[in-house]
Amino acid sequence: MQFKVRVFRYDPKVDSQPRYQVYEIDRTGKLRVLDVLEHLCDEVDPTLNYRRYLCRDTMCNTCFAKVNGKQRLTCLEKVPEGEEMTIDPIDGYRLIRDLVVDFSAPVPRKPRLTVGDG
Amino acid sequence: MLSETRRLACDVLVIGSGAAGCRAAIEAAEYGARVLLTSKGVFGKSGTTNLACVVYDAAVGHADPQDSPQVQFEDTVVYGRFLSNQALVKVFTDEAVQSVYELERYGMEWWKTPDGRFLQITSPGLRYPRGLHNNEETGKKVQQALVREVRRGTRRTIEVVEDLFVTDLVVVDGRVVGAVGIDFKTGALTVIEARNVILATGGLGMMYSVTDMEAGSTGEGITMAYRVGAELIDMEMHQFFPTAFVYPESLRGIIVTSSALWVLGLKLYNAQGERFMEKSYPEEKENVPRDILSRHIFLEIVGGRGTEHGGVWLDTRDIPNFDAIRKERPRTYLWKDRFGVKTERFEVAPTYHYTLGGIRIDVWGRTKVPGLYAAGECAGGVHGANRLAGNALPDCMAFGRVAGRHSALALGPSVPIGDVAVERVRERVLALVGDPAGGVPAGQVNRELRDVMYRQAGIIRSGEDLRQGRETVRTLRRRAGQMRTPGAPSPTFGLLRALETEAMVELAEVIVESALLRTESRGAHYRTDFPHVDNSQWLKNIVARRAPEGPVLHTVPVELKYLSPEVIPIAVQSARL
Numbered sequence: 001m002q003f004k005v006r007v008f009r010y011d012p013k014v015d016s017q018p019r020y021q022v023y024e025i026d027r028t029g030k031l032r033v034l035d036v037l038e039h040l041c042d043e044v045d046p047t048l049n050y051r052r053y054l055c056r057d058t059m060c061n062t063c064f065a066k067v068n069g070k071q072r073l074t075c076l077e078k079v080p081e082g083e084e085m086t087i088d089p090i091d092g093y094r095l096i097r098d099l100v101v102d103f104s105a106p107v108p109r110k111p112r113l114t115v116g117d118g
Numbered sequence: 119m120l121s122e123t124r125r126l127a128c129d130v131l132v133i134g135s136g137a138a139g140c141r142a143a144i145e146a147a148e149y150g151a152r153v154l155l156t157s158k159g160v161f162g163k164s165g166t167t168n169l170a171c172v173v174y175d176a177a178v179g180h181a182d183p184q185d186s187p188q189v190q191f192e193d194t195v196v197y198g199r200f201l202s203n204q205a206l207v208k209v210f211t212d213e214a215v216q217s218v219y220e221l222e223r224y225g226m227e228w229w230k231t232p233d234g235r236f237l238q239i240t241s242p243g244l245r246y247p248r249g250l251h252n253n254e255e256t257g258k259k260v261q262q263a264l265v266r267e268v269r270r271g272t273r274r275t276i277e278v279v280e281d282l283f284v285t286d287l288v289v290v291d292g293r294v295v296g297a298v299g300i301d302f303k304t305g306a307l308t309v310i311e312a313r314n315v316i317l318a319t320g321g322l323g324m325m326y327s328v329t330d331m332e333a334g335s336t337g338e339g340i341t342m343a344y345r346v347g348a349e350l351i352d353m354e355m356h357q358f359f360p361t362a363f364v365y366p367e368s369l370r371g372i373i374v375t376s377s378a379l380w381v382l383g384l385k386l387y388n389a390q391g392e393r394f395m396e397k398s399y400p401e402e403k404e405n406v407p408r409d410i411l412s413r414h415i416f417l418e419i420v421g422g423r424g425t426e427h428g429g430v431w432l433d434t435r436d437i438p439n440f441d442a443i444r445k446e447r448p449r450t451y452l453w454k455d456r457f458g459v460k461t462e463r464f465e466v467a468p469t470y471h472y473t474l475g476g477i478r479i480d481v482w483g484r485t486k487v488p489g490l491y492a493a494g495e496c497a498g499g500v501h502g503a504n505r506l507a508g509n510a511l512p513d514c515m516a517f518g519r520v521a522g523r524h525s526a527l528a529l530g531p532s533v534p535i536g537d538v539a540v541e542r543v544r545e546r547v548l549a550l551v552g553d554p555a556g557g558v559p560a561g562q563v564n565r566e567l568r569d570v571m572y573r574q575a576g577i578i579r580s581g582e583d584l585r586q587g588r589e590t591v592r593t594l595r596r597r598a599g600q601m602r603t604p605g606a607p608s609p610t611f612g613l614l615r616a617l618e619t620e621a622m623v624e625l626a627e628v629i630v631e632s633a634l635l636r637t638e639s640r641g642a643h644y645r646t647d648f649p650h651v652d653n654s655q656w657l658k659n660i661v662a663r664r665a666p667e668g669p670v671l672h673t674v675p676v677e678l679k680y681l682s683p684e685v686i687p688i689a690v691q692s693a694r695l
Contacts, residue, residue, distance in 0.1 A: 032368045043561050047606045048610075051160070052159070054332065057169060057330075057449070059257075060160070060164065096281075096302070102281075104161070
């Protein structure tokens with residue numbers, strides 16, 4: 001069964017703005033979102049970057065990505081039902097490339113309240 | 119790609135940030151060295167230490183006062199089938215107790231009894247309960263404690279560089295003087311000048327198609343050492359963990375932590391419903407050392423008595439109060455429910471677990487090459503032919519410490535790394551970039567290599583299989599020369615995969631040659647054509663050295679310095695092995 005994966009692509013060094021790349025894959029056997037990413041990077045498009053050096057078993061907590069807009073551990077997230085999914089990098093950290101963020105460079109959130117002088 | 123060069127300098131460069139790497143960095147800094155600690159992924163998150171599940175063996179003697187470092191030493195040597203370098207075993211069994219308190223000082227929380235003693239559990243091969251732990255997250259907690267210590271505000275002499283893929287060690291006049299790597303974050307080729315280098319790069323599980331190791335355990339640290347002239351030892355020895363998921367496909371290789379559950383009623387059945395371990399081990403049943411259990415499971419599977427997806431059944435239904443255990447170990451049981459794994463009864467098979475062989479070191483973690491040290495799983499000769507559950511982390515801690523200390527006290531000269539050496543690395547790396555249509559995709563070579571290693575150099579070996587495997591590996595090595603990964607403005611993980619694959623095919627030759635040479639069966643190495651232990655011929659280690667035409671092997675008799683097979687009563691040996 002063909003399945004469409006839309007993946008966020010952006011290299012801040014050269015690209016003026018991010019884009020989505022669409023891959024069509026065979027869904028069989030690829031149960032977790034992480035499996036899909038591994039498959040894409042190894043077999044389909046070696047230029048796609050996601051965090052590779054991770055445990056794949058819920059211990060390291062670095063495989064975070066947004067799956068259809070929701071922040072998820074990709075090793076613990078089933079490929080959603082339906083015909084396509086969208087994968088974005090998580091918010092709150094500086095983006096290195098594509099889905100890879102720099103966990104040691106958190107981007108400070110805007111304060112919700114500002115306290116005035118008076 | 120890689121047009122910029124960034125230069126860094128330090129006294130001691132530690133490559134790898136798992137337990138051994140962090141501990142080495144801490145110790146070297148303690149002795150006054152400026153340390154640079156590199157990590158291939160996210161610092162504190164990448165590396166197999168996080169995945170070390172349950173036990174940390176240290177003979178603190180709280181569960182049984184008869185336990186002692188000497189008993190741990192004996193257990194380790196016997197379990198390693200007398201192949202260990204006994205002087206190395208002594209280093210970590212003597213230091214294990216101290217490292218427990220070190221970790222506690224760094225903030226590690228060990229599980230304790232209500233009266234404040236360490237809670238110690240047992241596993242196959244231990245004479246007394248010895249395993250300290252923190253549920254199924256022992257490794258993760260150890261790693262967190264070490265990270266906290268490395269980052270402690272008063273330690274200003276450790277600099278951490280993340281996302282740095284080290285590709286080459288640089289040798290000047292026979293001495294390692296630094297390393298060159300690719301910084302994934304900035305995209306720059308990074309040159310690090312160092313007065314001593316410690317490799318703590320972990321094992322090579324990713325060379326096998328089924329493994330529970332972290333995805334960065336690709337073994338290129340071992341290959342780097344080999345390339346600059348260090349010797350490798352025991353490269354035929356690879357430990358498989360008996361029980362890992364085989365189904366569903368995407369959980370394949372992930373271990374089911376359960377060795378403590380055998381005594382509680384966890385059972386194994388083949389597809390015909392036989393409890394097959396009863397036949398050979400009516401007393402111990404499944405509660406036998408890992409190598410034996412792995413082998414029997416594998417034999418059931420290849421003998422056609424396996425389950426639909428190529429495993430055997432692990433049955434938890436006879437464990438009283440299993441629901442409580444399930445809740446205590448959500449990672450192993452509850453979370454897997456999401457993927458449709460029924461945790462009453464599921465299919466398991468052996469998975470690659472630990473690299474027993476590796477870089478040959480002495481008691482200070484020194485390799486044969488001046489300026490180069492190795493610690494932790496990438497070093498070999500410590501666990502012999504089989505590793506006890508719970509001995510991996512104390513090994514990392516002890517050798518991290520000794521290597522850190524020695525490297526800081528015996529600093530070499532500062533030698534500048536010239537542009538010529540840097541350009542050579544750049545050229546080598548960029549040679550892998552090109553149109554994949556004109557070459558071989560790296561992913562393909564990688565997949566084929568992992569497959570042939572698991573099938574022909576895995577749990578069960580034979581001369582014929584190994585010779586075939588050798589041919590395949592040689593072919594793959596030639597094809598690896600034509601690997602091309604598509605170019606991009608910045609370094610890609612595809613490029614790193616190609617570099618890893620290049621290192622893997624080189625190491626694969628050493629593994630296959632060593633396995634062919636050892637014409638006996640011992641521990642993790644099992645040959646169907648030589649199924650028995652041969653103490654008269656093979657109380658020897660196989661040592662490999664690199665030559666232009668391929669690996670050159672020789673054997674070295676094991677020095678039975680403290681313990682020999684004759685001294686251990688046969689009854690004790692046969693009961694436990």
